[in-house]
Amino acid sequence: MITALWIMIALAALLGMILGYASIRFRVEGNPLAEKIDAVLPQTQCGQCGYPGCKPYADAIAKGEADINLCPPGGEEGIHKLAELLGVEFKPFGEDAQPKPKAVAFIDEQICIGCTLCIQACPVDAIAGAAKQMHTIITSECTGCELCVPPCPVDCISMLPIEEKLTNWKWRYPVFELRQTS
């Protein structure tokens, strides 16, 4: 009887030690779910979700604090992906958060006074320029977040929708015209 008790206690202590060691040895830094969510988000860093960037929004979703339909740049497809990842129902965009066509910022260099306010606002360092020097957008790096538009004191930044060119043209989904018979 006593022996059995001792054996059980020893076993419990051993297993406890193994578990304790494992929790230190195989510790996961950060929240893996938040990272997965962050990978799905479009990384525009635009703050349209109300969080200061994609990572904070991902953290908020992972904690269950934020809804999955707050990211207009991700489009409906983004919501579908998040819903699939989190195992929740698809939720359409709200009235005030509708996706817009993709665009890049453009600085009218005739008007720019070189104040650097837009450079400070750009979350991905996609604006080149210096104080009292004309600024310009590095188009290939611009995520179209629009964060540079409000700080501009002379309103020289506009958002230009990305045009369809040969290099980004896509084959269309096959559709068939129905002929009217009567």
Next chain:
Amino acid sequence: MIKLRSFHGGVHPPTHKKESTQSPIMAAPLPAQLIIPFRQHAGEAAKPVVQVGERVLKGQLIGEPVGPISSSVHAPTSGTITAIELQQIAHPSALPDLCATLVSDGLEEWGVRQTLSYRQLSSDELQKHLRRCGIVGLGGAVFPSDMKLRHPTVVNTLVINGAECEPYITCDDMLMRERAEGIVRGIEILRHALGTDAVLIGIEDNKPQAITAMQRAVDESSHPFKVVAVPTLYPGGSAKHLIKVLTGVEVPSGKLPTDVGVQCYNVATAYAAHRAVEHGEPLVSRIVTVTGNVEQPRNYEALIGTPFSELVELSVAKADTNRYIMGGPMMGVELPAVNVPLVKASNCVIAASDVLFPPPPPAMPCIRCTRCAQACPVELQPQELYWFAKSHNFGKAQEYDLFDCIECGACAYVCPSSIPLVQYYRYAKSEIRARDHEKRAADLARERHEFRQFRIEREKQEKAERLAQKERAAAEAKAKAAATATVIATPVDPSADTDDTQQMRIDAALARAKEQAATTPPKNTETLSPAQRAEIEAIEERRAHIHELAADAGADDEPPKHSQGN
């Protein structure tokens, strides 16, 4: 005789090659105006190197290659460049692209033609020459030929593609019949550059005259090339399939033929290489078949940039022609307009009418008969790919090797439900490519954003360190001064809160500045007239009023930004 293998599937569509092989290749008359697109090859578009208004000679470089996968573009005739602008080109999107407009002067005056003796040249020098001459794969893929000579692995077999499996197209057939000697010389140049021993020339057995002509040319040249008649089966002219038939080696999924020791060139590319090396002529013209719903179907040797409408006029399109197809009926694309220019990829133009190509009946549901799977030369499951593409399930489509699909159209050809399968695959492929591109852009944005945050943090830290250092230095200096001074007015407590002392100093400085401003009157107010004084006072009054209003509004809101400048 070498042992021929076969590949899975394939179809036998009516070939319709007899129509356009009745008459020899005819040189198309010089058009009054040529439109030369700068994107005629796979990879980056060429960069214009001529100015509007400049006179150019035939064969003069007008677009230079940009980046590793790119090629040159040349003036097809002598004349004046009248415009470099966006113009409609032969592309299914009907979108415009950068083109040069060349008004010919009718002289056909050649520029400098540098001929080379290829035997003395290394592969590297030949590659540079082919790139300079704008030689690209003329079978339809227009991949820069110099890139295909660059291979890290040993290549021991050169396959020359004269199969021309697609219906209606006969440009390679006619080229082999009439210019076999030039082709064989070109093959020898490519063989020399690749350093291979074995050369196999594959020609489908529905072209007996081409086979005879090539055999004769090979015999006369005394090169140990083998001309092999391969069975006619669509798509036997696909590079990977021809390699399988001739050598028995299958190019694995996602690999290049060079990975298995084989390289493949089209006969027309070999001929272009011959003209480039031994005559110094860059690629400024090609053979093109004009066939279908025309009175005189035949092949033309036409300059790059010739509007298709001129070629169609020569062959006289029948009255009921309602559209034009570039390429063959299986893989070709409909031209957005008939006046778009001929490019290096244009092997054939088919005038189409509803009688010749009846519009397909409406697509019926897929009945899973798997006839497409039996016909697929790449051994895919086209019916599965169709389901995935139709339901936008792109991940699954990729798992089923969508990107191995060569878009040959054999599946759609046999489909009893007339489903436009290839359109679905093209749609899925371009969507997947766009998504990959977006994913890469997002990763780059994330990286840049993270670096920016790291940088801001680092700057903050550095600033704090600098300040602390300054503070320390100041404290030390003060302590030193205190130690040496005989009278200490206000002993500095080194343990005092630095924030407090700083604030105090700022306040003191502000007070001093205010005092100074109050005591010294503005310098420019002494010589004012009474009227000016009155005006200034009125302005001051208004300003005070605005300040009051701002102060009222500012109680619950921040003051407007522009007032900070006052």
